[in-house]
Amino acid sequence: DVKVTQSSRYLVKRTGEKVFLECVQDMDHENMFWYRQDPGLGLRLIYFSYDVKMKEKGDIPEGYSVSREKKERFSLILESASTNQTSMYLCASSTLIGTGQGSYEQYFGPGTRLTVT
Amino acid sequence: GIQVEQSPPDLILQEGANSTLRCNFSDSVNNLQWFHQNPWGQLINLFYIPSGTKQNGRLSATTVATERYSLLYISSSQTTDSGVYFCAVLGNYQLIWGAGTKLIIKP
Numbered sequence A: 001d002v003k004v005t006q007s008s009r010y011l012v013k014r015t016g017e018k019v020f021l022e023c024v025q026d027m028d029h030e031n032m033f034w035y036r037q038d039p040g041l042g043l044r045l046i047y048f049s050y051d052v053k054m055k056e057k058g059d060i061p062e063g064y065s066v067s068r069e070k071k072e073r074f075s076l077i078l079e080s081a082s083t084n085q086t087s088m089y090l091c092a093s094s095t096l097i098g099t100g101q102g103s104y105e106q107y108f109g110p111g112t113r114l115t116v117t
Numbered sequence B: 001g002i003q004v005e006q007s008p009p010d011l012i013l014q015e016g017a018n019s020t021l022r023c024n025f026s027d028s029v030n031n032l033q034w035f036h037q038n039p040w041g042q043l044i045n046l047f048y049i050p051s052g053t054k055q056n057g058r059l060s061a062t063t064v065a066t067e068r069y070s071l072l073y074i075s076s077s078q079t080t081d082s083g084v085y086f087c088a089v090l091g092n093y094q095l096i097w098g099a100g101t102k103l104i105i106k107p
Helices: none
Strands: A004-006 A010-013 A019-025 A031-038 A042-049 A065-070 A073-078 A087-094 A112-116 B004-007 B010-014 B019-025 B032-037 B043-048 B052-056 B059-064 B069-074 B083-090 B095-097 B101-106
Touching (some): A019 A087, A019 A112, A031 A073, A042 A073, A042 B095, B004 B083, B019 B032, B019 B083, B019 B101
Antiparallel strands (some): A065 A073, B004 B019, B019 B069, B032 B083
């Protein structure tokens, strides 16, 4: 079974702090994704990566950066946390499009509920 | 871009009831997934079903790609089925999500 893990289930940080959210997958997937989920707004894509050291902006990249130094690990960085970044953060991984049955099926980690005070 | 609509938005049922959740999409797709988000926020993969029918225990799903809809069937509902059910289709290298159906199963 695919396993995607996230470093914390709950996190409380202060405004202005630098925050790191870590995600690790064990299925050798090429693609990794970071989403945030807010009531009434659904899941919104922040960034994704299709290879080591490669990244692409999603729909709401402002205020975030990412790092992918190893294939299995994708980090989301909040350079200076703000209260409007209080949210549920979800990491996912998938194979590349066109690589066979079930390609691009995304698998999610348990999520990190981040509160910025 | 592709639009994804789910219905109904909310559903309240007694334990043991059956239900059908619908997902309509506005353009042809070659990737469709159903997820269950449990009360703790975890998104659990239910089906990867761009076309055809699949079954997994009490759950089954059917996608009619030519008519641009997918259905998720839940039979003999249990309280653990409560949560939000999402369908998502592949757009331009990213998933396009429906707003979800919130299902509450009462004991």
